[in-house]
Amino acid sequence: MTTVYGGIETGGTWCVCAVGAGPDDIAREEQFPTAGPDETLERIVDFFRVGPAPKTIGIGSFGPVDVDPSSPTWGYVTTTPKQGWRHVAVAPVLRDRLGVPVAFDHDVAAAALGEYRWGAGRQAGALSYLTVGTGIGAGLLIDGKPWHGLIHPEVGHIRIPHDRDRDPFPGACPMHGDCWEGLASGRAIEQRWGRPGSDLPDEHRAWELEAEYLALGILSVVCVFSPERIVAGGGVMERRGLLDKVRARLRGLLGDYLETPLLGEKIDAFLVPPALGDRAGVLGAIALAEATLASDEQSPG
Amino acid sequence: MTTVYGGIETGGTWCVCAVGAGPDDIAREEQFPTAGPDETLERIVDFFRVGPAPKTIGIGSFGPVDVDPSSPTWGYVTTTPKQGWRHVAVAPVLRDRLGVPVAFDHDVAAAALGEYRWGAGRQAGALSYLTVGTGIGAGLLIDGKPWHGLIHPEVGHIRIPHDRDRDPFPGACPMHGDCWEGLASGRAIEQRWGRPGSDLPDEHRAWELEAEYLALGILSVVCVFSPERIVAGGGVMERRGLLDKVRARLRGLLGDYLETPLLGEKIDAFLVPPALGDRAGVLGAIALAEATLASDEQSPG
Numbered sequence: 001m002t003t004v005y006g007g008i009e010t011g012g013t014w015c016v017c018a019v020g021a022g023p024d025d026i027a028r029e030e031q032f033p034t035a036g037p038d039e040t041l042e043r044i045v046d047f048f049r050v051g052p053a054p055k056t057i058g059i060g061s062f063g064p065v066d067v068d069p070s071s072p073t074w075g076y077v078t079t080t081p082k083q084g085w086r087h088v089a090v091a092p093v094l095r096d097r098l099g100v101p102v103a104f105d106h107d108v109a110a111a112a113l114g115e116y117r118w119g120a121g122r123q124a125g126a127l128s129y130l131t132v133g134t135g136i137g138a139g140l141l142i143d144g145k146p147w148h149g150l151i152h153p154e155v156g157h158i159r160i161p162h163d164r165d166r167d168p169f170p171g172a173c174p175m176h177g178d179c180w181e182g183l184a185s186g187r188a189i190e191q192r193w194g195r196p197g198s199d200l201p202d203e204h205r206a207w208e209l210e211a212e213y214l215a216l217g218i219l220s221v222v223c224v225f226s227p228e229r230i231v232a233g234g235g236v237m238e239r240r241g242l243l244d245k246v247r248a249r250l251r252g253l254l255g256d257y258l259e260t261p262l263l264g265e266k267i268d269a270f271l272v273p274p275a276l277g278d279r280a281g282v283l284g285a286i287a288l289a290e291a292t293l294a295s296d297e298q299s300p301g
Numbered sequence: 302m303t304t305v306y307g308g309i310e311t312g313g314t315w316c317v318c319a320v321g322a323g324p325d326d327i328a329r330e331e332q333f334p335t336a337g338p339d340e341t342l343e344r345i346v347d348f349f350r351v352g353p354a355p356k357t358i359g360i361g362s363f364g365p366v367d368v369d370p371s372s373p374t375w376g377y378v379t380t381t382p383k384q385g386w387r388h389v390a391v392a393p394v395l396r397d398r399l400g401v402p403v404a405f406d407h408d409v410a411a412a413a414l415g416e417y418r419w420g421a422g423r424q425a426g427a428l429s430y431l432t433v434g435t436g437i438g439a440g441l442l443i444d445g446k447p448w449h450g451l452i453h454p455e456v457g458h459i460r461i462p463h464d465r466d467r468d469p470f471p472g473a474c475p476m477h478g479d480c481w482e483g484l485a486s487g488r489a490i491e492q493r494w495g496r497p498g499s500d501l502p503d504e505h506r507a508w509e510l511e512a513e514y515l516a517l518g519i520l521s522v523v524c525v526f527s528p529e530r531i532v533a534g535g536g537v538m539e540r541r542g543l544l545d546k547v548r549a550r551l552r553g554l555l556g557d558y559l560e561t562p563l564l565g566e567k568i569d570a571f572l573v574p575p576a577l578g579d580r581a582g583v584l585g586a587i588a589l590a591e592a593t594l595a596s597d598e599q600s601p602g
Contacts, residue, residue: 064559079560126450138525142443149427149527151559158521159554161462175556220459224439224525226450253460255476258365258452259380 006057007285012134016282017047023118037088045097058103058288060110060281061090067148075104081174103292107281108139109146114284115231116144119275124229133234136181156181160216184213186236211245219253233274247271307358308586313435317583318348324419328353338389346398359404359589361411361582362391376405382475404593408582409440410447415585416532417445420576425530434535437482457482461517485514487537512546520554534575548572
């Protein structure tokens with residue numbers, strides 16, 4: 001019998017749980033809206049009460065999160081503006097309730113890991129997974145390991161040029177107004193145009209503006225981290241034609257300064273769609289559990 | 302007798318050569334303006350004709366540079382706008398002329414290495430060295446090793462908000478106009494105000510604007526790479542009071558979103574001045590030579 005792992009993605013909107021060993025080997029999977037922390041964690045515990053029993057469990061959580069194994073608040077969601085979730089212990093509670101070792105990371109780091117292990121990020125030694133959904137975030141992997149640094153990347157809150165003559169919308173971020181996420185997330189699109197992006201037609205001028213903002217933010221990821229590949233997922237990126245618009249605009253912003261085919265005529269192989277779709281997070285959480293077991297790096301306690 | 306190393310910093314403005322083993326152990330050192338490539342490389346060769354003979358030589362060059370050891374143009378300066386230097390072989394020529402193994406990296410990566418080895422970057426596992434001089438650049442180190450990714454970081458060319466009502470200056474970058482470097486480098490200051498920054502008094506409004514632009518760019522470095530420390534050097538950063546203004550503005554931009562003392566009340570220990578001053582580059586080149594010998598990673602050929 002193959003070893004099975006548990007994967008949990010506690011996203012800002014949806015929570016996904018799975019038990020298995022990879023995308024084609026999932027025994028059980030369940031998805032439900034992310035409610036308050038008590039109710040959500042209870043549903044996760046219930047999910048794992050049914051077998052098969054995982055050897056270890058990986059958790060990818062919306063952030064910011066504390067991923068420092070030496071910290072007393074390791075495994076917590078920290079300063080999130082999400083109602084009820086500020087300073088909530090996620091990994092320690094699930095570890096204690098479920099009685100198995102758990103690995104914990106940012107949801108975008110887990111998604112990056114999923115795409116690296118089984119999807120569009122394979123063999124990229126310096127990989128960035130970008131999600132553009134309700135919010136904007138990016139996970140960075142170096143040789144398949146999530147990069148944290150001081151805390152972890154929080155790309156959604158960089159600032160990009162905002163021409164208020166062209167776009168008078170003040171921004172949707174409760175903390176920073178017109179940061180990147182405040183201008184270009186799904187929430188921003190909905191607030192700016194008065195209806196969700198999914199209700200806007202392909203030819204709506206929202207999408208030119210969106211491509212501009214996404215390219216401006218991605219430029220910072222390119223110029224700071226210098227990734228070999230960027231996998232761009234999330235609900236907003238599913239819009240037909242958007243990825244091509246972003247690629248074209250990114251090339252324009254770079255202006256052939258960084259002389260490499262991947263940032264020029266081969267940009268289609270640099271900025272790519274996900275291969276796992278919205279399963280990247282939960283599959284990445286399984287990959288996180290698997291990697292943690294492999295390296296014997298168990299969570300504290 | 303201790304082993305001695307050669308260090309070469311070919312900066313955009315000045316070229317520095319040294320032979321020695323560290324900041325307090327330099328046998329000879331020389332500095333001259335960076336002229337055309339033939340004349341400059343000839344002066345470097347002349348410098349090393351006099352002893353003591355270095356075991357290996359490290360080179361930190363202005364960029365963009367090709368640092369990929371498997372590339373046919375390894376050791377070249379690539380797409381620089383600097384007159385005469387586009388696609389110039391630096392490291393291969395010096396290796397062949399001097400007959401010793403050479404290590405080659407971006408000048409900011411070398412400076413980062415110098416500060417990590419002997420200066421203000423010690424023990425920072427995720428370190429960024431930022432220089433604000435004629436241009437703007439940053440070197441990133443992970444556990445003391447220069448991070449390259451696809452090419453290498455080129456932070457100067459990210460875009461930041463530019464309020465043209467407040468600052469109608471169109472930007473000084475010949476390639477991108479009002480990119481970060483185009484708005485906030487020493488060259489930008491000189492073009493905007495009609496005289497070099499060194500001629501502007503401390504109370505000139507140039508410095509509030511400069512602090513704003515620097516904080517906006519540094520925010521991208523913080524949110525993408527998540528460094529444990531940033532060493533901020535270069536001629537512009539020597540302005541009295543500027544670093545404190547940047548720290549205050551950076552805290553304002555973060556708005557306590559990332560909850561860690563280093564990005565809050567302890568920001569003085571996060572964004573720090575260099576300890577090696579303008580010697581960081583050449584000392585870092587010596588550290589690069591030393592590290593290369595230690596790891597037996599010799600340059601190709």
